[in-house]
Amino acid sequence: MKHLVIIGAVWPEPNSTAAGSRMLQLISLFQKQGYEITFLCSASKSEFSFDLSTISVQTKVIQLNDSSFDIEITVLNPDVVLFDRFMIEEQYGWRVMENCPNALRILDTEDLHFLRKAREMAFKQNRELVFEDYISDVFKREMASIYRCDLTLLISEYEMQLATETFKIDVSLLYYLPFLSEEINPNVPKFKERNHFISIGNFLHEPNWQTVLQLKKHWKFIKKQLPEAELHVYGAYVTEKAKQLHNEKEGFLIKGRAESVTEVYAKSRVLLAPIPYGAGLKGKLFEAMQLGLPSITTKMGAEGMHGNLDWNGFISDENDFVKKAFELYKDKSHWETAQKNGYEIIEKRFKKELFERDFMNQVENLQENLKNHRTQNFFGQILQHQSLQSTKYMSKWIEAKNI
Structure with missing residues (x-):
């Protein structure tokens, strides 16, 4: 052996x-x-x-x-x-x-x-x-x-x-x-069974912290268009400066460590990941595609992931990030197409x-x-x-x- x-x-x-x-x-x-x-x-x-x-x-x-x-x-x-x-x-x-x-x-x-x-x-x-x-x-x-x-x-x-x-x-x-990726399980909650936005990432990793700061900047404009929506920010090793961003009134909720990524993804409708810099592949986006959760990210976030295939949602620059968040959250047809795109990326590029x-x-x-x-x-x-x-x-x- x-x-x-x-x-x-x-x-x-x-x-x-x-x-x-x-x-x-x-x-x-x-x-x-x-x-x-x-x-x-x-x-x-x-x-x-x-x-x-x-x-x-x-x-x-x-x-x-x-x-x-x-x-x-x-x-x-x-x-x-x-x-x-x-x-x-x-x-x-x-x-x-x-x-x-x-x-x-x-x-x-x-x-x-x-x-x-x-x-x-x-x-x-x-x-x-x-x-x-x-x-x-x-x-x-x-x-x-x-x-x-x-x-x-x-x-x-x-x-x-x-x-x-x-x-x-x-x-x-x-x-x-x-x-x-192992086999994909397509039996996940449907569009109407999901609510709210989600973000996830270890807070000790500096690009993740910078992503949370980007989210804080965007969120007030998203919340204005979707007053019923909340943003649930998950991640291990929450720092004190991250806790200070928690705001119940604004619906910007620092949740801390997720006991089960599968469960929190299944409840959420859209993953937000305005990643400003980094390298490698982004685990949060990979898992989102596996679990049928559409996402909005930056060109940096999607780098190396989708090849010539359509993204699992939207790749958005700063100017239209809020607009795309609203569209993906509210439009069932776009959301379902995005989910299928994610499954295809996993099947053709990461199996x-x-x-x-x-x-x-x-x-x-x-x-x-x-x-x-x-x-x-x-x-x-x-x-x-x-x-x-x-x-x-x-x-x-x-x-x-x-x-």
Whole structure:
């Protein structure tokens, strides 16, 4: 039996973040191919952390900047190691390379952090993004991590295009693997059985907080046209500044963590997501399409999701967001068409069967041809020799200092 070791940035919380759901999808793919899986993490667990033992995944708590990891990974002796975000590869990649040189190293980006950082900078400075915004320290670190790994998973077609066309990363080092959908259940409440608007997103994620601020700005105009409507804002880890936006009279209600996304989506008529910036795919919009909930979002929110297909509602700029919210909320025909569009997007672009076999074939082929694959990755070899050594000795210095 082959062995996959996942080194996590955090313990997965699928009910709190899209990243948590994504991690469980990856675990499922490898388990279907008969892999034994061990999940390692140095972070503390929360009460909302998923119990990985319920899906037969072994877990171990590891120490950051500690040579005990060397012993741990040597004993585990994995065939494949998956790093959860580039920061984890920076911290543990050199140890994996030294102790398990024949293990296939995979980086799951979740989204391209440097892209999100560049867009955040442009947004907060109220200007258009320019190429120089990309070239940050985060960009250099993330790119180095990509080249040091044997394969990097990108979740968005847009990010795949950016990586290969703009930054000329060889396609052999990358794999497009989006969110994956199981079977769709079309037996959800109908238009007349639903009420109110909804928004959802982890409040610790800065783009989600900025989205809530955009909603607050739009809501008074929507409420004026639809006085009976409310906006229910859900999300884990509600901050104090978010709580201050709660206003019963205005119908702007900060609800906090949703115990069941399926249930709150089923009650709602329209999802509002005026996302100003970000990267990757938006889990809230993906789940909305799966669960038959039409949405209104921005071009940024819909990026990489619908291809040439019609959106699950409207993609709206700031000028007509309120108008589109009113139209989708009140027009049964438009709403039902939007719902069908969402189902079609899921069926044609995110169905699990479209990706799982090809992805696992890619993993198997890389394992069989690992030496040749690494020989062709010249930049990776250079970075292993140079930047990896600096990361290595910084970690050793921290460990010695802590003794």
